[in-house]
Structures are given as C-alpha cells and as structure tokens.
Amino acid sequence: EDQVTQSPEALRLQEGESSSLNCSYTVSGLRGLFWYRQDPGKGPEFLFTLYSAGEEKEKERLKATLTKKESFLHITAPKPEDSATYLCAVQARGYNQGGKLIFGQGTELSVKP
Amino acid sequence: EPEVTQTPSHQVTQMGQEVILRCVPISNHLYFYWYRQILGQKVEFLVSFYNNEISEKSEIFDDQFSVERPDGSNFTLKIRSTKLEDSAMYFCASNFLNTEAFFGQGTRLTVV
Incomplete structure (x- = not known):
C-alpha cells in the first residue's frame, strides 16, 4: 500500500535557526513527490x-531533496512568515496521467521571532 | 495568476440534506479532483475526473457522492444525504498533464 509519513509532527524554531523536515514514502513506482505549504x-x-x-x-529559504526512500525539506534561516504546515505527497505511476496525490499528515512549523 | 475557485467558503447543513460544492478549475487544466480534510487529519483523495468521466475514486467516494462538470468551467461535488462524519474541509484541485496540482481555498462543510 502506498504510504507517506512525515516527521516531526510539530517543529518550533527560533528565527534564523535552520532545520529539516522529513518525508518517508513507500509507493509502487514513484511518478513525483510534491511539497505543499498549508496555512x-x-x-x-x-x-x-x-x-x-x-x-x-x-x-x-526552502530546499527540497529526494532519495529513493525519503525527501527532506531544508529551511535555512527561517522567518516567522515561514510558519505553516508543510505537506508532502506522492503520486504513483499508473495508467492515469493525472494521478491522485497521497498525503502525509504534515509537519506544523512554528518560527518565533 | 490563475487560481482554483471554490464556493461557498462555508456551508452548514442538516444531517440527511443534500449539498453541492462548487469549483471553477484553472481554465486550461484537464484533470480535476476532490479531496477532503477532516479536522486534524490528512488530506484524503476522493475522486479524479478526466474527459467528462471519473478516472479514479477512493473507498470514501461511495454512492452518496457524485461529481459533475455541467458546463465548460464548473466542477461540482454532490453529497446526497449528508452524515455528521461528512463534516470536513473539501478541496478542489486541477492540473494539466503530469504537472503539479493546484488547490482551491476549500469549502468548510459542517453537518449538524
């Protein structure tokens, strides 16, 4: 079964404190991995x-990377306006070129001034 | 900048009533989707629509749900007999071939 797991669930940073969010996935043939921000x-x-x-x-300030099993979203010197929930989603290969997205539960990022 | 538009932003309905959620996808997009997000939970796929027919649907998308593209611009989700557990944010999304999906701002459905 296709699955996406994100960690941590919540992350609190001070302004300027860089960090990374993780997205681990299992999918039957990856077509694409997507990062979204949700306010x-x-x-x-x-x-x-x-x-x-x-x-x-x-x-x-954002950089996304991908390996065969996971993706990272690196946030460099974050600002309070970067506070949001960051969602990772995968799209599997199949006959349908549109392709549904399978989402993780998100990482809620809070950046304090 | 083109965007996906959803109406209404908030809908309150009584259990057992029918509701129609409306979406205007981005004009040159070919694929249309409905997702839902129950408060505090993941965004879940409901259905995808291409070339005037359903191309894929999830287990959630049972007989009480239906979708329609009544004209060249609108895309609707109908819930025939709402239940308390249908309360959620419903997101419409659209994309072109093999590209990222763009989401609307959502309709908050509250079933009382």
Whole structure:
C-alpha cells in the first residue's frame, strides 16, 4: 500500500535557526513527490515537485531533496512568515496521467521571532 | 495568476440534506479532483475526473457522492444525504498533464 509519513509532527524554531523536515514514502513506482505549504483554514499551496533520486529544488529559504526512500525539506534561516504546515505527497505511476496525490499528515512549523 | 475557485467558503447543513460544492478549475487544466480534510487529519483523495468521466475514486467516494462538470468551467461535488462524519474541509484541485496540482481555498462543510 502506498504510504507517506512525515516527521516531526510539530517543529518550533527560533528565527534564523535552520532545520529539516522529513518525508518517508513507500509507493509502487514513484511518478513525483510534491511539497505543499498549508496555512490554517486554507488550501495547500504548491512549493516543489521532485521526480528522481538526487534531484534538488530551491525557492528562497526552502530546499527540497529526494532519495529513493525519503525527501527532506531544508529551511535555512527561517522567518516567522515561514510558519505553516508543510505537506508532502506522492503520486504513483499508473495508467492515469493525472494521478491522485497521497498525503502525509504534515509537519506544523512554528518560527518565533 | 490563475487560481482554483471554490464556493461557498462555508456551508452548514442538516444531517440527511443534500449539498453541492462548487469549483471553477484553472481554465486550461484537464484533470480535476476532490479531496477532503477532516479536522486534524490528512488530506484524503476522493475522486479524479478526466474527459467528462471519473478516472479514479477512493473507498470514501461511495454512492452518496457524485461529481459533475455541467458546463465548460464548473466542477461540482454532490453529497446526497449528508452524515455528521461528512463534516470536513473539501478541496478542489486541477492540473494539466503530469504537472503539479493546484488547490482551491476549500469549502468548510459542517453537518449538524
């Protein structure tokens, strides 16, 4: 069964304190791994797509990496506005080119000034 | 910037009533989805829709649920006889071929 597990469930950082979020996955043929940001009461906001092991993507203070079993979201020198829940999702290969997303439970990040 | 639009933002309904949640996906997208998120839980896939038919559905998407694309822009989710456990945030999403999905801001459904 395709599954995504994120850790930690919650992370509290001081402004400027870098850290990493983990996403472990098992999937029957990975088409893509996605990172989203979700603010309270809002829909997921797309951040990155990773397709193959060794791939890296960066956006401002965020950097996502991918291995065959997990992905990391590295946050460098975070600011309070980075506070949100970060969701990891995988899409499996199949006949359907659209492809449903299987989400992890998210990591709730809080950055204090 | 194009976005997925959902209405209403909040719907309160009595148990047993029918509700229709509405979505306007991004205009050139081909795949449309509904997901739900019960408070404090994961975002869960309900159904995907392509070329005017359901392409995949989850175990959650039973006979009380249906989807429709009544015209060239709207995409709807109907829940025929709501239950208390249907209370959740419902998200519509859309994407083009093999690309990231964009989500709407959600409809909070409260069944009382």
